[in-house]
Amino acid sequence: MTKRISILGSTGSIGTQTLDVVSHYPERFVVTALAGGNNVGLLAEQTVRFRPQLVSVATKELAAKLRELLPAEAAPRIVYGPEGLAEAAAATDADIIVTAVVGSQGLQPTLAAIEAGKTIALANKETLVSAGHLVTDLARRKGVSLLPVDSEHSAIFQCLNGEPRRALKRIVITASGGSFRDKSRTELHGVTVEQALRHPNWSMGAKITIDSATMANKGLEVMEARWLYDVSYDEIDVLIHPESIVHSFVEFADGSVIAQMGVPDMRVPIQYALTYPERLPTPVPRLDLAQLGKLHFREMDFARFRMMRLAYDAGRAGGTMPTVFNAANEVAVARFLRREIEFLHIDDIVERAMAAHTAEADPGLEAILAADAWARDHASRSI
Ligand SMILES: NC(=O)C1=CN([C@@H]2O[C@H](COP(=O)(O)OP(=O)(O)OC[C@H]3O[C@@H](n4cnc5c(N)ncnc54)[C@H](OP(=O)(O)O)[C@@H]3O)[C@@H](O)[C@H]2O)C=CC1
Ligand SMILES: CC(=O)[C@@H](O)[C@H](O)COP(=O)(O)O
Ligand SMILES: [Mn+2]
Numbered sequence: 001m002t003k004r005i006s007i008l009g010s011t012g013s014i015g016t017q018t019l020d021v022v023s024h025y026p027e028r029f030v031v032t033a034l035a036g037g038n039n040v041g042l043l044a045e046q047t048v049r050f051r052p053q054l055v056s057v058a059t060k061e062l063a064a065k066l067r068e069l070l071p072a073e074a075a076p077r078i079v080y081g082p083e084g085l086a087e088a089a090a091a092t093d094a095d096i097i098v099t100a101v102v103g104s105q106g107l108q109p110t111l112a113a114i115e116a117g118k119t120i121a122l123a124n125k126e127t128l129v130s131a132g133h134l135v136t137d138l139a140r141r142k143g144v145s146l147l148p149v150d151s152e153h154s155a156i157f158q159c160l161n162g163e164p165r166r167a168l169k170r171i172v173i174t175a176s177g178g179s180f181r182d183k184s185r186t187e188l189h190g191v192t193v194e195q196a197l198r199h200p201n202w203s204m205g206a207k208i209t210i211d212s213a214t215m216a217n218k219g220l221e222v223m224e225a226r227w228l229y230d231v232s233y234d235e236i237d238v239l240i241h242p243e244s245i246v247h248s249f250v251e252f253a254d255g256s257v258i259a260q261m262g263v264p265d266m267r268v269p270i271q272y273a274l275t276y277p278e279r280l281p282t283p284v285p286r287l288d289l290a291q292l293g294k295l296h297f298r299e300m301d302f303a304r305f306r307m308m309r310l311a312y313d314a315g316r317a318g319g320t321m322p323t324v325f326n327a328a329n330e331v332a333v334a335r336f337l338r339r340e341i342e343f344l345h346i347d348d349i350v351e352r353a354m355a356a357h358t359a360e361a362d363p364g365l366e367a368i369l370a371a372d373a374w375a376r377d378h379a380s381r382s383i
Pocket of ligand 2: 150151152174175176177178202208211212213217218266
């Protein structure tokens, strides 16, 4: 059966890899909507190639520019801004929405897509961190599936494979350690944006690559797992695994441990989310364990990776605290990428925002948006 797909963030790392997956199975997938931000050149190419009904861009000016770039025979409806993103999420005949924009701006389009009954292939982890209870409650009420795209969560999903909740002992999320894995905190003084962007195993967008270097990414993933798998923070552990071959594992009540492995290539979890429950061939190189010879694991160092501790604190505090952790981190990472602050200031900014915030329990959407705005303002002023 053909699946109709809408991609929010089609010009990014996950978005382009999703289109690569789609291009290998033209008989299975139809692209109904594409949403990007500023890269109208790439959006124009994608539109000509995949012929979506609707395309969304960041602004009205960019919408006009995109219109100029498109030939007459590829003329989708062009929309823009947050409303345009929400239309791409909810207002086409798409069956499945790939949420691959970066940051908590993905929250409202994701809620709109769920409200419209669309299956979610979820890459945008910030959405679940910021408002996991709202997203999962709505998905439950609407009978909508949240299929994980994030490699670790896809791994956990595959390991759980329908096992009953009572059989689960704990989830172990693996962390590569990022670009500064072997540096002490003292050695992190003065590290550059270019160094931070050099991830050892994955080629990803800038924001997640910095999150990986600070370990905020793993913190976000712990909170993402809490909501996707309805587990407590005591049931989620993190282990450093420099090779990123074991994408995560699950320990069961009887002591059995099931891991999911593969070469680090996001096209595998993306494709699995799109074809689930089927598995289809991919062009990804095969895993050769004999050639690798060894895999390494070591304990998380919570003193070295402060973001990891802050993330567990935020998750355990609950309410609006994860929203604040996420929003303050987004501001700090953007400032670091603009070379306005030092790498080591990122976790300071997040810690200060969390210390100044009193978490509101069981927040609705309005309270989440208010906490997000408050944290952005606090983080900007504390720089
Ligand atoms: N990259 C990876 O391997 C993984 C990513 N993820 C998660 O997936 C999400 C996307 O990450 P990644 O692909 O790396 O990020 P990128 O930075 O590569 O891509 C972000 C995408 O969001 C779009 N975008 C940004 N702002 C807006 C806006 N205002 N309106 C519409 N679109 C916008 C960008 O458009 P444009 O470029 O045109 O401005 C781009 O298409 C993140 O939440 C990340 O944590 C999870 C696991 C792995
Ligand atoms: C590919 C993916 O899922 C990323 O989230 C990746 O896991 C980042 O790697 P680390 O955060 O483990 O460095
Ligand atoms: Mn991940």
